[in-house]
Amino acid sequence: xxxxxxxxxxxxxxxxxxxxxxxxxxxxxxxxxxxxxxxxxxxxxxxxxxxxxxxxxxxxxxxxxxxxxxxxxxxxxxxxxxxxxxxxxxxxxxxxxxxxxxxxxxxxxxxxxxxxxxxxxxxxxxxxxxxxxxxxxxxxxxxxxxxxxxxxxxxxxxxxxxxxxxxxxxxxxxxxxxxxxxxxxxxxxxxxxxxxxxxxxxxxxxxxxxxxxxxxxxxxxxxxxxxxxxxxxxxxxxxxxxxxxxxxxxxxxxx
Amino acid sequence: xxxxxxxxxxxxxxxxxxxxxxxxxxxxxxxxxxxxxxxxxxxxxxxxxxxxxxxxxxxxxxxxxxxxxxxxxxxxxxxxxxxxxxxxxxxxxxxxxxxxxxxxxxxxxxxxxxxxxxxxxxxxxxxxxxxxxxxxxxxxxxxxxxxxxxxxxxxxxxxxxxxxxxxxxxxxxxxxxxxxxxxxxxxxxxxxxxxxxxxxxxxxxxxxxxxxxxxxxxxxxxxxxxxxxxxxxxxxxxxxxxxxxxxxxxxxxxx
Numbered sequence: 001x002x003x004x005x006x007x008x009x010x011x012x013x014x015x016x017x018x019x020x021x022x023x024x025x026x027x028x029x030x031x032x033x034x035x036x037x038x039x040x041x042x043x044x045x046x047x048x049x050x051x052x053x054x055x056x057x058x059x060x061x062x063x064x065x066x067x068x069x070x071x072x073x074x075x076x077x078x079x080x081x082x083x084x085x086x087x088x089x090x091x092x093x094x095x096x097x098x099x100x101x102x103x104x105x106x107x108x109x110x111x112x113x114x115x116x117x118x119x120x121x122x123x124x125x126x127x128x129x130x131x132x133x134x135x136x137x138x139x140x141x142x143x144x145x146x147x148x149x150x151x152x153x154x155x156x157x158x159x160x161x162x163x164x165x166x167x168x169x170x171x172x173x174x175x176x177x178x179x180x181x182x183x184x185x186x187x188x189x190x191x192x193x194x195x196x197x198x199x200x201x202x203x204x205x206x207x208x209x210x211x212x213x214x215x216x217x218x219x220x221x222x223x224x225x226x227x228x229x230x231x232x233x234x235x236x237x238x239x240x241x242x243x244x245x246x247x248x249x250x251x252x253x254x255x
Numbered sequence: 256x257x258x259x260x261x262x263x264x265x266x267x268x269x270x271x272x273x274x275x276x277x278x279x280x281x282x283x284x285x286x287x288x289x290x291x292x293x294x295x296x297x298x299x300x301x302x303x304x305x306x307x308x309x310x311x312x313x314x315x316x317x318x319x320x321x322x323x324x325x326x327x328x329x330x331x332x333x334x335x336x337x338x339x340x341x342x343x344x345x346x347x348x349x350x351x352x353x354x355x356x357x358x359x360x361x362x363x364x365x366x367x368x369x370x371x372x373x374x375x376x377x378x379x380x381x382x383x384x385x386x387x388x389x390x391x392x393x394x395x396x397x398x399x400x401x402x403x404x405x406x407x408x409x410x411x412x413x414x415x416x417x418x419x420x421x422x423x424x425x426x427x428x429x430x431x432x433x434x435x436x437x438x439x440x441x442x443x444x445x446x447x448x449x450x451x452x453x454x455x456x457x458x459x460x461x462x463x464x465x466x467x468x469x470x471x472x473x474x475x476x477x478x479x480x481x482x483x484x485x486x487x488x489x490x491x492x493x494x495x496x497x498x499x500x501x502x503x504x505x506x507x508x509x510x
Contacts, residue, residue, distance in 0.1 A: 003376050010357035011340070011371055018337060018370035029372040031337070031390070032289040039286070039294075043388060045341035045375045082273060082286070085266070086300035086341070086386035102265035115273035116266055117284040120300045121258050126381020131341035133298060133388035135286070 025222050026146050027072040027206050033137055040078035040143060041135045044068050048127035052186075053171065058097050059104030060186050061130070066108040067188040068209070069134035074195035075207040077144040078136035080112050085119035088129040112192065144198060144205035149223035153203065158191050160237040161212050165252020166245070178239040185254055211251040280477050281401050282327040282461050288392055295333035295398060296390045299323045303382035307441070308426065313352050314359030315441050316385070321363040322443040323464070324389035329450035330462040332399040333391035335367050340374035343384040367447065399453060399460035404478035408458065413446050415492040416467050420507020421500070433494040440509055466506040 007024050015021035020030040020038075028042035046065050048054040070080050085105075089098070109116060114134070167185030169175030190207075198205060204223060208215050213229065220227050231246060240249055262279050270276035275285040275293075283297035301320050303309040325335050340360075344353070364371060369389070422440030424430030445462075453460060459478060463470050468484065475482050486501060495504055 006353065006376055010353060011360075011374070011376075014357075014361055014364050014371035015373075016370075018372060021337075021370055021372045024371070024373060029337075029339070031294070031372070034287045035290065041339060041373065043339040043341050043374045043386075045343055045377050045386065047343055047377055047379045047381070047384075049380055050378060082276075082284075084284070084296060084298040084388050086298050086388075088300055088302055088384055098261065098265060102269075105266075106269055109269050115271075115276055116269035116279070117273060117276045117286070118270075118279060118296065119266070119298045120386070121261055121266075122300050122302055123305060124302045124381065124384065125304055126302070126379065126384065129302075129343055129379065129381065129384045131298075131300065131375070131386035133339050133341075 042072035043133040045131040058100035062104030070190035071207040073136040078138040080136040082117040083134040086131040088124035146222035149204040162249025164254035208255040297327035298388040300386040313355035317359030325445035326462040328391040333393040335391040338389040343379035401477035404459035417504025419509035463510040
């Protein structure tokens with residue numbers, strides 16, 4: 001059972017009574033905030049050996065954790081405010097490693113103006129496992145939902161596509177180790193300012209985490225529409241263009 | 256470095272700008288809700304082999320996950336509303352196991368009137384690892400904080416103390432395998448109704464998860480007070496009284 005079938009079959013029924021859960025099909029849920037505002041809330045987990053390398057720099061692991069979550073908030077048009085961290089540290093995690101991890105958290109908390117609001121710290125006999133729940137505020141009723149795409153809408157992407165997937169190939173030795181591409185894999189750039197600027201301009205949005213083709217499919221399914229993707233118009237970075245691997249660029253994740 | 260030093264040294268500085276984080280020393284954080292309300296938000300992680308046994312019944316694992324979080328909300332005097340689940344499943348997790356896990360989630364979502372609002376589902380090469388962020392609402396300014404204890408206050412506990420710690424001993428073969436005690440370890444009972452009833456009666460509260468003595472110490476530190484604990488007045492279940500292990504009863508966790 002893949003992740004999406006699992007969620008649809010087992011978990012979506014538990015969300016049925018809560019309209020703000022958006023059927024567990026959007027980048028974040030919406031809960032009531034102070035007058036005229038909603039909280040967009042998202043949660044993502046990262047596991048060493050699956051979503052990053054155990055020997056990646058600890059500060060970059062922390063920042064990636066924050067950024068994959070903030071990217072979901074950006075895709076809702078929300079302004080990030082805070083986060084809750086559940087950190088499962090292997091028993092042999094040393095003080096120096098933890099200090100660097102905390103330095104990375106601090107750096108991104110400052111850069112994005114968010115506070116650490118709570119969480120849990122436990123020991124694990126397994127790999128480093130991190131779960132973050134992040135929240136941001138959005139004007140009530142104005143979140144950029146996946147379900148708002150309509151026939152006739154144009155499709156836009158921000159930045160360049162496929163860099164992170166190519167960066168991962170470089171790290172595993174399956175492709176050229178281009179520093180720009182590797183940086184894009186290790187340190188995603190959440191499009192916060194863009195998400196906020198899209199109110200009134202874009203109707204639907206999502207972050208590209210499972211690949212452009214797959215994620216566009218999510219918007220189409222949520223909105224009940226189809227899409228035509230002109231592969232020759234997808235913006236590529238210079239090293240991505242040089243890689244000449246359009247299939248990976250269009251279907252690779254982590255952008 | 257123990258959990259509390261770690262949080263104080265590395266994580267508390269990241270919460271400094273947010274009063275609602277309560278210095279990362281309370282059962283939950285407080286964020287703004289709709290008029291006159293606050294959201295109490297808490298996050299707890301459970302790891303197989305650390306917080307439960309990998310071969311525990313899957314529905315009980317799910318319900319324990321929910322209940323350790325709802326217990327934190329109860330200790331704030333909050334009414335649970337919803338939760339975000341990050342689930343890291345070992346690759347060999349089968350459909351039957353997942354179905355039973357979801358059945359447990361459903362059972363407790365219904366019992367406590369909460370909805371699953373979002374989350375993340377990933378594969379892990381390590382042990383089953385679950386992180387839940389739960390939220391509930393509380394009248395603004397009326398949360399039961401750890402820092403509100405004052406000289407002269409009485410100390411009350413709900414239910415009986417030490418059962419869960421003795422239940423764990425029974426499961427590991429270090430003590431008698433009493434069904435009542437084991438049930439208290441596997442399936443905590445969040446005191447939701449009691450928490451709500453305490454508004455206007457209790458000033459400070461917390462759930463006993465690290466043991467009565469240790470957790471009372473947390474309240475004392477947060478409030479700047481001392482406490483006298485009369486061990487002979489601590490309520491015990493019949494099997495806990497029979498175990499005659501007062502040190503474990505007063506310092507064991509998971510109640």
